[in-house]
Amino acid sequence: MSEKLRKTTFWITILILAGLGIWHISNGLPGFGTGLIGGAIGVTAGRLIRQKKIRELQNKGLNPYDERTYVIAGKASYATIISGVLISGLFILLGSTFGPTVSVNPYNFLGYCLSIIVLIYIFFYYYYNRIM
Amino acid sequence: MENRLKELRDERNMTQEDLAVKAGVSRQTIISLEKGKYNPSIILAYKLARVFQISIEDVFIFEEGEE
Numbered sequence: 425m426s427e428k429l430r431k432t433t434f435w436i437t438i439l440i441l442a443g444l445g446i447w448h449i450s451n452g453l454p455g456f457g458t459g460l461i462g463g464a465i466g467v468t469a470g471r472l473i474r475q476k477k478i479r480e481l482q483n484k485g486l487n488p489y490d491e492r493t494y495v496i497a498g499k500a501s502y503a504t505i506i507s508g509v510l511i512s513g514l515f516i517l518l519g520s521t522f523g524p525t526v527s528v529n530p531y532n533f534l535g536y537c538l539s540i541i542v543l544i545y546i547f548f549y550y551y552y553n554r555i556m
Numbered sequence: 557m558e559n560r561l562k563e564l565r566d567e568r569n570m571t572q573e574d575l576a577v578k579a580g581v582s583r584q585t586i587i588s589l590e591k592g593k594y595n596p597s598i599i600l601a602y603k604l605a606r607v608f609q610i611s612i613e614d615v616f617i618f619e620e621g622e623e
Contacts, residue, residue, distance in 0.1 A: 481582070484573070484577065485577035486573070486576050486577060486581070486582050486583060487576075487580050487581050487582060488582050490580070490581040490582050490585050490600075491581070491585075491596070491597050491599075491600055492581070492582070492584070492585040492588060492594055493582075495594075555593065556588055556593050556594050
């Protein structure tokens with residue numbers, strides 16, 4: 425993905441988040457709406473700070489996105505897939521055998537799954553960054 | 557794979573950052589290479605050898621059975 429496309433995708437995502445936040449606030453869900461807007465502001469601030477640091481490195485002539493970064497990202501992705509499959513398999517096996525039948529909101533459930541996958545990826549990224 | 561990066565860098569009074577800039581990588585990559593934690597691609601190995609103006613074999617020491 426090129427830098428321009430990455431930037432556009434980021435700002436579209438932030439706009440959608442903020443827009444949904446405003447929509448929720450105006451439709452009687454101020455807690456959720458404020459959370460979304462807060463999240464959008466937090467992510468934007470985090471990204472801007474990170475971009476500033478990266479620009480400083482690039483101005484020095486360093487390349488923060490070198491081949492080692494991609495190797496680490498690849499290893500972290502692979503580890504995330506493997507552990508995700510194992511954890512899900514174990515969860516399904518144990519849950520369907522011993523667990524109670526529960527009804528879930530699919531959107532919430534997908535949200536939890538996505539969060540767990542992202543957290544596992546971040547964990548493995550930092551792990552490989554430490555050992556490599 | 558062992559390498560002589562630190563030795564070559566010290567001989568030329570270069571800092572890790574100087575080498576990183578010349579090879580077009582991050583300083584963290586140079587640190588990992590010097591510690592032997594990371595094996596570079598052939599392109600990076602070539603770039604590093606070119607910085608020191610010597611051959612790849614003079615920078616990286618490959619021993620049988622390492623792969």
